[in-house]
Amino acid sequence: MKQNPFLVIAIALFTIASPFTDLLADSPNIIFIYADDIGYGDLTCYGAKSVSTPNLDRLAKEGLRHTDGHSASATCTPSRYALLTGEYAWRRKGTGVATGDASMIIEPGRTTLASILQKSDYRTGYVGKWHLGLGRPGMSWNGPIKPGPKDLGFDEHFVIPATGDRVPCVYIENEKVAGLDQNDPIKVSFDKPLDNSPTGKSRPDLLFRTKPSHGHDMSIVNGISRIGYMSGGKSALWDDESMADVITAKAKSFIEKNQKRQFFLYFSSHDIHVPRVSHPRFSGKTEMGPRGDAIVQLDWCVGQILDQLDQLNLTDQSMVIFSSDNGPVVDDGYQDDAVAKIGSHRPAGPFRGGKYSNFEGGTRVPLLVRWPARIKPGTTSEALICQIDFPATFARLTGQKLEENIGPDSFDVLDALLGRSQHGRDHLVEDASLRSLRVGHFKFIPASKGRPFNPATGTELGNSNDDQLYDLSKDPGETKNLAKFYPEKVAEMKSRLLGIRESDHSRPEYKSATQK
Ligand code: NG6
């Protein structure tokens, strides 16, 4: 039988292109909701019983719940650095938890997740906690605040510069302090007091909202003492209780404005980071005190976004991703009853450790993905995925090839992210005080001299004088060290980890600029 050559070519082209075309036909809006310090076990859909998170549970019910999703680090700044650049933060100096007056830690103009999406004509917006530094050394907070998110691919921004517990306590909107009175200039210092104003240390009696348990005893803003000193800027100071409302309204207005075109919204909540001072309408919603209230507040914010997508008829064509920047911590420096009221709640779920820890609880976080047009509702996946994979993954989603000198540690895990494959990465360097290695369900933590436990935060840090090897498929809680029984496995993982650390990349196709 003679075949029609046009038909053969058409079928061949379709077959070659099909893994992309079905996605490319309608690249979705992308709404990434990034929680702060939320643990694997903090949501009802991941097993929490002492708090109810109906809106996050809705994401799980209508989408895919990942059980091996990771932040790139066990603290905020390095996780966020890696998520935007696709490079492990430990490869670069100056990527640890940033002070409130840090200069921007990513070089302006560098290709990021956001600039990749901009290239595909997405309108990109950043709302909420930034914590990657702003400006250059010596920058004044009273003039233009740049470089900043605009120089990293975000068309617009409204940000909390660092954290709620660090000064300056003001929002930055498109390179300016929002609501600043130029006659009351802002000064910020992380070395020494700027004047004789009372501090948390000198006048604890002035702390009417929450008191520190450790650290956090410098400038007092809104009855809360913080890390660092600031003066001036009275008209621009944020109000902690309405922070979630303010940033949620900004996120919604970004969606509303861009409803007729493709957009990427990076909505970075401050919940449930300290100080946990939620709006009073959430107080007492759980038995767990302010930490529980903050989880309920976070869930409310998520609900606001989901409702708006429904109202604007955007639900089907939007991908909503929810995750956290590191694992959970109970006492992170304020006396907010979190320890006393934790009860039977296990913030890290079945995992050991939490924020700051080398154990799994440091980086294993909730990862929910909903995209009704493409993802089967109510599904789960055990694929190993890290937020560092977002640049390569979203490049692929938008039909782009990640350039060879971009994203040295970013893997395309699109099929796993959407539940089309159960295979994500084959390995991951987990980053806390040490670098540990996951290969499949094995986890290797190298021997160290670090202390095993931090009594201030109550965190098991996962340090030991001995090498540690765990089989997470049988022992997710990392209780049985198998290192002695499998010396070859330990040697193999140690040498693989060393190889990744000594190289400047782990993505095989990557070539650094100098290699080209
Ligand atoms: C720590 C702070 C902690 C928190 C953390 C950063 C003290 C004693 N502890 O240094 O409260 O701010 O830094 O958290 O100051 S993160 O989620 O932004 O990484």
Ligand code: CA
């Ligand atoms: Ca955090």
